[in-house]
Every structure is written in structure tokens, then in C-alpha cells.
Amino acid sequence: MSSQDTIFAQKTDTIPDAITVIHSRKSVRNFTGEEVTAEQLEILLKAAMCAPTAVNMQPWAFVVVTGRSKLDSLAEGLPFAKMLYKAGAAIIVCAITEKAFDKKTEYAIIDCSLASENILLSAEAIGLGALWTAAYPYEDRMGYVRKVLNIPEDVIPLNVIPIGHPTGEDKPKDKYKPENIHWEKW
Numbered sequence: 265m266s267s268q269d270t271i272f273a274q275k276t277d278t279i280p281d282a283i284t285v286i287h288s289r290k291s292v293r294n295f296t297g298e299e300v301t302a303e304q305l306e307i308l309l310k311a312a313m314c315a316p317t318a319v320n321m322q323p324w325a326f327v328v329v330t331g332r333s334k335l336d337s338l339a340e341g342l343p344f345a346k347m348l349y350k351a352g353a354a355i356i357v358c359a360i361t362e363k364a365f366d367k368k369t370e371y372a373i374i375d376c377s378l379a380s381e382n383i384l385l386s387a388e389a390i391g392l393g394a395l396w397t398a399a400y401p402y403e404d405r406m407g408y409v410r411k412v413l414n415i416p417e418d419v420i421p422l423n424v425i426p427i428g429h430p431t432g433e434d435k436p437k438d439k440y441k442p443e444n445i446h447w448e449k450w
């Protein structure tokens with residue numbers, strides 16, 4: 265197996281173009297249980313940090329979980345993240361108010377949401393599956409994630425993103441609704 269094959273889970277040796285990736289992305293909740301490599305996770309983390317942030321403050325930290333016992337602990341305590349039992353890894357995107365523009369939590373959350381979407385899109389691009397599962401704004405879920413991963417109180421675990429090899433069951437939804445668009449032509 266070439267190093268290219270270890271990075272790209274899909275059979276093709278090219279990454280689809282950006283528009284195709286955006287249209288193909290879906291929340292993947294069914295994983296095969298196969299391993300996700302460090303190289304693959306680095307691609308997702310580099311993509312995360314390409315996101316725009318208010319005044320380029322980059323008010324984030326990323327906790328990468330690959331150990332089975334921690335993935336299972338997260339699954340156990342998070343009601344809507346049971347797919348973690350079969351995921352190969354998870355990334356927790358953490359928002360840091362102190363580092364955000366104007367020290368505003370709102371900016372930290374917006375900036376980290378953009379980083380999260382980059383993780384979801386880059387997972388799709390390299391043939392992996394992922395989805396956003398909520399921690400923020402639920403105090404109990406954020407508290408649980410902080411406890412399992414020793415995250416400080418002043419850091420906001422925005423989400424838990426399970427990552428794995430998709431079984432193929434999950435499909436993109438057609439959410440295009442022209443009635444949601446308002447053209448102002450004059």
C-alpha cells in the first residue's frame with residue numbers, strides 16, 4: 265500500500281474538486297470500525313486552521329482522541345453521539361473566549377464553527393466520514409467532555425466530531441430551496 269493510499273480512504277488517487285466535496289458532504293453516523301491514521305487526522309487539522317477568524321485571532325484548540333477507551337467514554341455520556349463507539353477518532357473543537365477578537369465568546373464560537381466545517385469537508389474530500397455532535401451550548405455535555413478530556417473550565421468544547429470510514433449508508437440530503445433566497449436586483 266502506498267503512502268497515498270494510507271491518506272486517501274477512497275479508491276481514487278485524486279481529491280474531488282471543492283464544489284463536489286461541498287455537495288457530497290453529509291453527516292456520517294455509520295462507520296466500519298477501521299482505523300483512522302495520524303496522517304489523515306493531520307490533513308483535517310491543517311484544514312481546520314485554514315478557516316477565517318475575526319481579526320485573525322484563531323481562538324481555538326483541537327483535542328484529538330484516538331484511544332478506544334476515551335472514545336467509548338465520550339460515547340457513553342453523550343446522548344446523541346453513540347456513533348463514537350464505531351469511530352476511529354474524534355476531534356473536539358474548543359473555543360477560547362480569551363483569545364477571541366474583543367474577548368467575545370460569540371466570535372470564538374463563530375470562528376470555531378468555521379474550523380469545524382473545514383474538518384467536515386476535508387474528511388469528505390479524503391474519503392472519510394464525520395459529523396458535528398453537540399457539546400455547546402449544553403452545560404451538562406460540555407461539563408462531561410471537559411471531565412473526560414481534562415479540558416479547563418474556561419475553554420468551551422464546541423462539539424465532538426467523530427471520524428471514521430463510512431459504511432456508505434449515509435447519503436447527502438438535497439437541501440436546496442430557492443424560496444430561501446431573496447434576490448435584490450435593483
Ligand SMILES: Cc1cc2nc3c(=O)[nH]c(=O)nc-3n(C[C@H](O)[C@H](O)[C@H](O)COP(=O)(O)O)c2cc1C
Pocket residue numbers: 289290291292293344345395396397398435436437
Ligand atoms: C450545531 C449542530 C449540532 C449538531 N448536533 C448533533 C448531534 O448531537 N448528534 C447528531 O447525530 N447530529 C448532530 N448534528 C448534525 C445534524 O443533525 C445534521 O447536520 C443535519 O441533520 C443535516 O444533515 P447533513 O449534515 O447530513 O446535511 C448537529 C449539527 C450541528 C450544525
